Amino acid sequence: MEETLEDALACFDNLSAEQKDKAWEDFEAMDLDGDGTITLIEYQQFYYGSSYRIPFQELNTNRDGKLFLGI
Incomplete structure (x- = not known):
């Protein structure tokens, strides 16, 4: 899972400036509450109904229980 x-992160590094934005x-x-992290509930609400997403537990x-992207 750490590989995911x-x-x-490697994929992010290879994005164009527009894609990174x-x-x-x-x-x-x-990040619904603006605390700089994404909880499982926030993640699920954002991707509700979407078939494309990496399972939260893999990230x-x-x-x-939180995602933080310190990129």
């Missing part, structure tokens, strides 16, 4: 996070916009849109490698 590493893969995601969109990724940050999505992160901020998911939450430290098992603290």
